Amino acid sequence: MRKSRTLNLGTGTFVLLGFAALFFLTTQTTSRGLSFGSKPHYDLTAKFDNVGDLKVGAPVSMSGVEMGRVTKIGFDSKEYKAVVTMRMDERYNQIPTDSDASIYTQGLLGGKFIGLTAGGADTYLKDKDQIDFTQSAFVLENLIGQVLANIAKNPSQSDSAKSAPDTPAAAAPKATEKKQ
Amino acid sequence: MIEELWESTIESLVGLGSVVRFLLRLVAEVPRGLMRIDLVAQQIYNAGALSLVIIMLSGLFVGMVLGLQGFELLQRFGSEEALGTAAAIGLVKELGPVITALLFAGRAGTALASELGLMRATDQLSAMEMMAVDPIRRVVVPRFLGGVIAMPLLAAIFSVIGIYGAQLIGVQIMRVDAGSFWSQMRASVGLSDINEGIVKSCIFGVACSLIAVYEGYYATPTAEGVGRATTRTVVTSAVVILFFDYLITAAFL
Numbered sequence: 001m002r003k004s005r006t007l008n009l010g011t012g013t014f015v016l017l018g019f020a021a022l023f024f025l026t027t028q029t030t031s032r033g034l035s036f037g038s039k040p041h042y043d044l045t046a047k048f049d050n051v052g053d054l055k056v057g058a059p060v061s062m063s064g065v066e067m068g069r070v071t072k073i074g075f076d077s078k079e080y081k082a083v084v085t086m087r088m089d090e091r092y093n094q095i096p097t098d099s100d101a102s103i104y105t106q107g108l109l110g111g112k113f114i115g116l117t118a119g120g121a122d123t124y125l126k127d128k129d130q131i132d133f134t135q136s137a138f139v140l141e142n143l144i145g146q147v148l149a150n151i152a153k154n155p156s157q158s159d160s161a162k163s164a165p166d167t168p169a170a171a172a173p174k175a176t177e178k179k180q
Numbered sequence: 181m182i183e184e185l186w187e188s189t190i191e192s193l194v195g196l197g198s199v200v201r202f203l204l205r206l207v208a209e210v211p212r213g214l215m216r217i218d219l220v221a222q223q224i225y226n227a228g229a230l231s232l233v234i235i236m237l238s239g240l241f242v243g244m245v246l247g248l249q250g251f252e253l254l255q256r257f258g259s260e261e262a263l264g265t266a267a268a269i270g271l272v273k274e275l276g277p278v279i280t281a282l283l284f285a286g287r288a289g290t291a292l293a294s295e296l297g298l299m300r301a302t303d304q305l306s307a308m309e310m311m312a313v314d315p316i317r318r319v320v321v322p323r324f325l326g327g328v329i330a331m332p333l334l335a336a337i338f339s340v341i342g343i344y345g346a347q348l349i350g351v352q353i354m355r356v357d358a359g360s361f362w363s364q365m366r367a368s369v370g371l372s373d374i375n376e377g378i379v380k381s382c383i384f385g386v387a388c389s390l391i392a393v394y395e396g397y398y399a400t401p402t403a404e405g406v407g408r409a410t411t412r413t414v415v416t417s418a419v420v421i422l423f424f425d426y427l428i429t430a431a432f433l
Binding site: 007008010011013014015017018019021022024025026028029030057 | 221222224225228229230232268272330332333334336337339340343365366369370371373374377378
């Protein structure tokens with residue numbers, strides 16, 4: 001009897017430890033947290049000319065506060081645009097309808113995320129609504145290509161003082177381009 | 181020469197076939213084995229609880245080495261904060277299951293093989309058959325199940341202790357910021373990484389336990405035969421573990 005008691009104790013402790021470890025791995029080392037079931041949420045979509053390497057699961061934030069995540073990246077074959085579906089937390093349901101969505105990069109080489117900037121309208125976005133104002137991902141290669149093309153076009157000016165304001169000017173429209 | 185090569189090829193095919201048949205026989209007996217849950221619990225204790233100390237110690241040191249080496253390497257790129265991610269991914273997907281399985285084969289696999297081999301050598305298995313007790317059902321299946329259940333739990337414990345070991349070195353000694361250590365880990369470790377680790381450790385558990393009980397059950401009934409069965413258990417398990425590790429990693433990519 002004594003022996004079987006210690007045996008049971010040992011087995012029980014081991015199994016408990018094992019499952020505690022599994023629980024720790026799934027909840028503490030991943031971003032899942034303790035999200036059993038789904039929190040109240042609503043979906044928004046936005047069309048982008050270019051999403052770069054935006055991934056499903058990327059955060060959607062406004063003023064740096066995470067408000068949702070990208071759940072789907074599709075393609076609109078009529079407009080040739082990427083359709084990004086975002087799942088927003090129901091707590092943040094007061095986003096003006098004329099807000100705009102841009103794709104930013106976390107750090108210099110980090111992953112992409114969607115940043116929202118609040119507009120001024122007094123109606124709010126609802127489930128299945130679309131964000132109309134978007135700004136594509138900033139693609140470093142395009143910018144470099146543009147700068148190089150610019151230098152190649154006017155090689156005589158490339159090292160003169162005159163081209164200095166020219167290069168950022170050529171780059172700027174691409175970076176701040178806003179599609180309606 | 182060619183004759184010999186042919187012979188050995190046929191011989192290894194026969195070996196593989198008998199292992200697979202043995203596995204099928206075990207699987208067929210599993211439902212009945214689960215009815216005698218007390219026997220299985222006893223074996224979970226033998227294979228799991230008794231391996232706990234070696235697993236936890238190894239996990240701690242592997243994690244600490246990972247913290248040290250990872251820090252050294254990441255520091256060159258100025259991204260020490262990624263240490264948490266590197267350690268967690270490395271442990272959960274690769275080191276946890278593989279090292280646990282290797283240790284498991286060494287600690288629990290050899291114990292199983294020598295125990296069964298000795299039972300064979302001392303005619304205990306034949307005695308059971310004489311008493312109309314199926315030794316596979318009574319002796320082998322509980323040991324197999326015990327190993328299969330214990331292995332994933334051991335691997336999870338190994339990974340968790342390892343992550344704490346890496347944190348111990350990285351955060352406490354090398355002064356990596358604790359917040360970014362954990363938050364970067366949480367941001368980049370996905371559930372699929374954890375799944376990969378669990379799938380790996382389950383498959384390793386089946387492979388290790390199967391090899392151990394097979395080698396023990398079919399050991400030559402002599403002192404030398406039992407010794408050879410234990411050696412073969414470790415060698416075969418190690419090779420099979422690393423082979424399956426490659427396969428599963430490739431499948432998950």
